[in-house]
Amino acid sequence: MNAELAILYVVGVAYLALLFFIAHATEKGWVPEVIVRHPLVYALSLGVYATSWSYYGSVGFAQEQGFNFLSIYLGVTLAFALGPLILAPVLRLVRDYQLTSLADLFAFRYRHQFTGLLVTVFMLVGILPYIALQIKAVTESVAVLTREAPPHLLALGFCATLSLFAILFGARHITPREKHEGLVVAIAFESAVKLVALLMVGIFALFGIMGGPQALGEWVVQHPEAIETLYAPVREGPWMTLMLLAFAAGFLLPRQFHMIFVENMDPRALRLAAWAFPLFLLLLNLPIPLILWAGQAAQVGTAPDYYVLGLSVEHGYGWALFTFIGGVSAASAMMIVTTLALAAMCLNHLILPARYQNQALPRRNLYTWLLWGRRILIVLIIAMGYVFYRLMEFHQGLVQIGLISFVAVAQFLPGLAGLLFWPRATNTGFIAGLAGGITVWVLALIVPLLQQSGFMGEGFSLQDWFNAADQDRWAFATFWSLAVNSVLFVVGSLLTRPSPEETEAALACRREQVEAPRGQLEVRSVHHFEEQLAQTVGPQTAALEVSRALSDLGLKPTETRPGELRRLRERLERNLSGLMGPLLSRMIVDDRLRVDPHTQMAIADSLRFVEEQLEHSNIRLQGLAAELDTLRRYHRQVLHELPLGVCSLTPDREIIIWNTAMALISGIPSQQAAGRRLKQLGEPWHGILRAFLHGEDRHLYKLHINIHGASRWINLHKSAIEAPGTLNPGALAGGTVILVEDLTELHSLESEVAHNNRLASIGRLAAGVAHEIGNPLTGIASLAQNLNYEQDEAEREFTARQILEQTRRINDIVQSLVTFSHTGELPDTARTTVDLHACVEEAIQLVQLSDSARDRTCENRLAEGMRVWGNYQRLLQVFVNLLNNAIQASLPGDRVLVRGELRGDFVEVQVEDEGGGIPESLLDRLFEPFFTTKPPGEGTGLGLSVVYSIIQDHGGAVYVENLPQGGARFTLRLPMDDTEPQEEPREETGT
Numbered sequence: 001m002n003a004e005l006a007i008l009y010v011v012g013v014a015y016l017a018l019l020f021f022i023a024h025a026t027e028k029g030w031v032p033e034v035i036v037r038h039p040l041v042y043a044l045s046l047g048v049y050a051t052s053w054s055y056y057g058s059v060g061f062a063q064e065q066g067f068n069f070l071s072i073y074l075g076v077t078l079a080f081a082l083g084p085l086i087l088a089p090v091l092r093l094v095r096d097y098q099l100t101s102l103a104d105l106f107a108f109r110y111r112h113q114f115t116g117l118l119v120t121v122f123m124l125v126g127i128l129p130y131i132a133l134q135i136k137a138v139t140e141s142v143a144v145l146t147r148e149a150p151p152h153l154l155a156l157g158f159c160a161t162l163s164l165f166a167i168l169f170g171a172r173h174i175t176p177r178e179k180h181e182g183l184v185v186a187i188a189f190e191s192a193v194k195l196v197a198l199l200m201v202g203i204f205a206l207f208g209i210m211g212g213p214q215a216l217g218e219w220v221v222q223h224p225e226a227i228e229t230l231y232a233p234v235r236e237g238p239w240m241t242l243m244l245l246a247f248a249a250g251f252l253l254p255r256q257f258h259m260i261f262v263e264n265m266d267p268r269a270l271r272l273a274a275w276a277f278p279l280f281l282l283l284l285n286l287p288i289p290l291i292l293w294a295g296q297a298a299q300v301g302t303a304p305d306y307y308v309l310g311l312s313v314e315h316g317y318g319w320a321l322f323t324f325i326g327g328v329s330a331a332s333a334m335m336i337v338t339t340l341a342l343a344a345m346c347l348n349h350l351i352l353p354a355r356y357q358n359q360a361l362p363r364r365n366l367y368t369w370l371l372w373g374r375r376i377l378i379v380l381i382i383a384m385g386y387v388f389y390r391l392m393e394f395h396q397g398l399v400q401i402g403l404i405s406f407v408a409v410a411q412f413l414p415g416l417a418g419l420l421f422w423p424r425a426t427n428t429g430f431i432a433g434l435a436g437g438i439t440v441w442v443l444a445l446i447v448p449l450l451q452q453s454g455f456m457g458e459g460f461s462l463q464d465w466f467n468a469a470d471q472d473r474w475a476f477a478t479f480w481s482l483a484v485n486s487v488l489f490v491v492g493s494l495l496t497r498p499s500p501e502e503t504e505a506a507l508a509c510r511r512e513q514v515e516a517p518r519g520q521l522e523v524r525s526v527h528h529f530e531e532q533l534a535q536t537v538g539p540q541t542a543a544l545e546v547s548r549a550l551s552d553l554g555l556k557p558t559e560t561r562p563g564e565l566r567r568l569r570e571r572l573e574r575n576l577s578g579l580m581g582p583l584l585s586r587m588i589v590d591d592r593l594r595v596d597p598h599t600q601m602a603i604a605d606s607l608r609f610v611e612e613q614l615e616h617s618n619i620r621l622q623g624l625a626a627e628l629d630t631l632r633r634y635h636r637q638v639l640h641e642l643p644l645g646v647c648s649l650t651p652d653r654e655i656i657i658w659n660t661a662m663a664l665i666s667g668i669p670s671q672q673a674a675g676r677r678l679k680q681l682g683e684p685w686h687g688i689l690r691a692f693l694h695g696e697d698r699h700l701y702k703l704h705i706n707i708h709g710a711s712r713w714i715n716l717h718k719s720a721i722e723a724p725g726t727l728n729p730g731a732l733a734g735g736t737v738i739l740v741e742d743l744t745e746l747h748s749l750e751s752e753v754a755h756n757n758r759l760a761s762i763g764r765l766a767a768g769v770a771h772e773i774g775n776p777l778t779g780i781a782s783l784a785q786n787l788n789y790e791q792d793e794a795e796r797e798f799t800a801r802q803i804l805e806q807t808r809r810i811n812d813i814v815q816s817l818v819t820f821s822h823t824g825e826l827p828d829t830a831r832t833t834v835d836l837h838a839c840v841e842e843a844i845q846l847v848q849l850s851d852s853a854r855d856r857t858c859e860n861r862l863a864e865g866m867r868v869w870g871n872y873q874r875l876l877q878v879f880v881n882l883l884n885n886a887i888q889a890s891l892p893g894d895r896v897l898v899r900g901e902l903r904g905d906f907v908e909v910q911v912e913d914e915g916g917g918i919p920e921s922l923l924d925r926l927f928e929p930f931f932t933t934k935p936p937g938e939g940t941g942l943g944l945s946v947v948y949s950i951i952q953d954h955g956g957a958v959y960v961e962n963l964p965q966g967g968a969r970f971t972l973r974l975p976m977d978d979t980e981p982q983e984e985p986r987e988e989t990g991t
Contacts, residue, residue: 046191108582162332856894898911
């Protein structure tokens with residue numbers, strides 16, 4: 001190896017080391033994240049499409065095919081213009097299902113083990129000429145600079161060095177869903193280098209060789225054939241064929257698929273790349289005609305493929321060295337990314353399935369085993385490219401070799417079309433079509449290559465057999481390979497039926513409403529997940545994968561809800577897909593985390609599944625379907641924002657709906673409640689709802705509960721659901737809806753209103769109380785004075801008894817007032833048997849303390865022993881309010897009567913007065929809060945409202961009517977108490 005060759009090798013290695021440093025700095029966080037994740041960096045990284053073919057070979061291709069060389073880039077532009085239709089759906093699938101290669105994509109859709117195997121083997125064979133092309137370009141570029149044939153060890157050394165850097169770039173560590181941010185930034189830098197280098201060569205060609213734009217125009221005028229040779233092939237050549245091939249290669253080549261989809265960090269970056277990447281390709285191709293004409297004008301002594309280097313040598317060795325770096329950059333980037341992608345495909349679809357079938361997967365250090373497997377495959381793939389380069393004697397240009405790989409990649413177009421747009425496509429059709437296309441590709445392109453290299457005789461020609469010897473070879477090979485492929489694909493799909501797995505995958509690819517999965521998991525906890533997976537991938541890997549899946553979903557290790565466990569299973573399958581491929585991950589999950597298809601799936605899971613599909617569907621609903629979906633969204637929004645708590649249960653007591661109000665009332669978030677069994681809620685809600693469900697009552701009013709030490713009052717209502725149909729045949733239908741009405745604030749307000757009403761009543765009684773207490777006090781004072789003069793012991797005892805009697809009279813008055821003032825301080829649940837006669841009698845004593853009652857008579861005609869079940873103090877307030885209203889409506893000398901009778905299970909109590917009655921127009925408003933018929937300042941309007949509220953709480957009713965003879969009658973209906981007589985309630989309340 002001479003000194004010049006050594007310099008070139010050192011420069012190449014130094015440049016690769018620089019790329020690695022950029023990648024390493026990015027992964028270490030030394031490069032600002034705003035740069036790393038910028039969409040322009042992503043767009044530049046797609047420049048890996050421009051290999052040594054584009055860097056060197058485009059000039060030679062332009063000389064041979066004229067402006068047809070632009071078709072290789074216009075086809076890619078078309079692919080990105082159709083990004084929303086093609087690229088975006090593929091990107092969604094890759095991200096959602098953790099797919100890492102084209103083989104993963106097709107294996108996910110066409111569910112068959114042979115699918116991934118065939119795609120991997122064919123892609124490997126089809127890309128080997130492309131890898132060999134890069135090796136050829138680098139070695140021949142060295143020959144151009146050194147002006148002597150490079151030694152054979154140069155190619156081997158280049159491959160060995162590149163193997164090392166490929167491992168450093170993409171196989172230093174392996175984790176599921178790994179994004180090589182450092183690789184993306186390094187490839188973006190590499191794209192910028194080759195763009196700058198090629199533009200600088202173009203500028204030198206324009207000004208250094210051609211003498212500037214004016215001189216270039218004069219040269220073109222003097223050489224009109226230069227323009228004609230560019231246009232003629234466009235009119236006669238395979239323009240559309242080359243466009244189609246470039247269209248397919250733009251996103252189906254392993255390196256393109258890897259950079260566009262697998263390494264994508266933000267789906268939104270694809271929108272910017274849709275114009276930025278075509279702009280990059282336009283800039284890259286602008287200097288090609290200039291370089292071609294400059295090479296012809298300067299009569300550069302190299303093949304047109306290497307005019308880029310030849311012109312640089314004319315400008316000086318330093319300039320040539322920079323141009324050489326651009327070529328090394330183009331070739332090395334392609335080989336690194338391609339081998340990383342192919343290594344993942346081979347590992348997932350060749351090595352791992354074979355090991356799994358032989359039960360030979362390592363159960364210890366699986367990640368390390370996968371890491372070394374990928375490293376070995378990288379070395380083997382580059383070695384195979386080197387062997388192909390050594391065995392094949394290329395007598396064709398760089399572009400001609402690359403087009404062989406382009407035609408191979410185009411064979412995946414029918415399968416991709418079926419994946420995106422034809423749910424009826426089957427794996428049989430895909431395999432048959434691809435096999436047919438491969439056969440034509442081999443006969444039309446590989447056999448002639450083998451013949452030219454001396455490995456086969458020249459007796460067979462597919463074009464001659466088709467009588468198409470005059471047809472362009474690329475048009476012939478492309479047309480017939482795709483024709484056979486497409487026909488077999490369609491016929492094979494029509495002759496077979498897709499399996500349930502294929503149907504599910506097809507709908508997932510189109511993001512239509514997928515049928516909800518049936519059956520329930522046999523595993524019942526997260527711990528069981530780990531135990532089952534550990535039997536295949538080992539305990540360490542199982543624990544780590546389950547932990548990652550739990551973190552992705554925001555679940556806890558204690559999760560036991562069936563719906564959430566199913567989500568965990570799906571997430572595990574997707575994560576394992578990113579590690580081992582979709583086929584093997586599906587096999588492992590189906591084998592270890594089994595679903596019993598004969599069990600019924602919870603309707604909660606069916607509902608959530610259907611709603612997720614509708615929310616994320618990319619199918620634009622129209623007509624009635626759109627209106628129904630809008631109505632569904634509206635009803636669901638109303639349901640969740642309803643101020644009443646809503647709890648919907650399946651027949652087996654699984655919670656389907658737990659709306660926002662229910663979460664606020666219970667303190668249990670909707671995410672925790674939905675999908676759980678009722679018994680998993682904990683107390684008090686499990687006991688309350690369970691008892692209500694089993695009870696006969698459809699409504700429960702003013703139920704008192706204690707939540708976290710705080711008292712709450714609620715109403716419960718329930719209704720059974722009779723479902724006319726099910727979401728799917730495996731789902732449970734029907735159930736019960738429970739409405740929970742929080743009355744805590746209303747209860748507090750009512751208590752406050754009642755308290756204000758009592759204070760007003762006490763104020764009205766104050767004068768009467770003073771008068772009633774004053775008379776006994778006067779008597780006590782007189783008797784006490786007489787005691788000083790009484791000498792007779794009997795008289796003294798009689799006087800003492802009179803004093804005590806007057807004292808008791810005062811105590812009774814005060815006790816009644818105190819009892820009335822304390823009404824409502826005991827909990828509403830403190831109910832007992834209430835003697836209505838005694839309660840009314842005490843109310844009469846209270847109201848007669850007021851001045852207005854002294855010349856009105858109140859008569860208690862209730863039979864003794866008439867009892868109801870209730871709160872004595874609150875019922876006392878009811879009768880005080882009714883008697884006060886009756887007295888205020890009466891004239892002096894009138895009577896107020898309280899009478900009652902038994903009516904079935906109720907006691908009817910009537911309070912009648914002899915006043916002027918109530919205007920008919922006001923009867924309906926009488927129980928409204930703050931409504932009063934008194935003049936302003938003489939009434940609060942709270943008395944009858946409080947009466948209505950208390951009677952409602954007791955499960956009774958109150959209504960009012962005018963009497964024919966004049967006056968009004970208030971009628972109370974209260975539930976009768978059928979228990980044995982108990983002690984007087986007044987004695988239980990205390991003073």
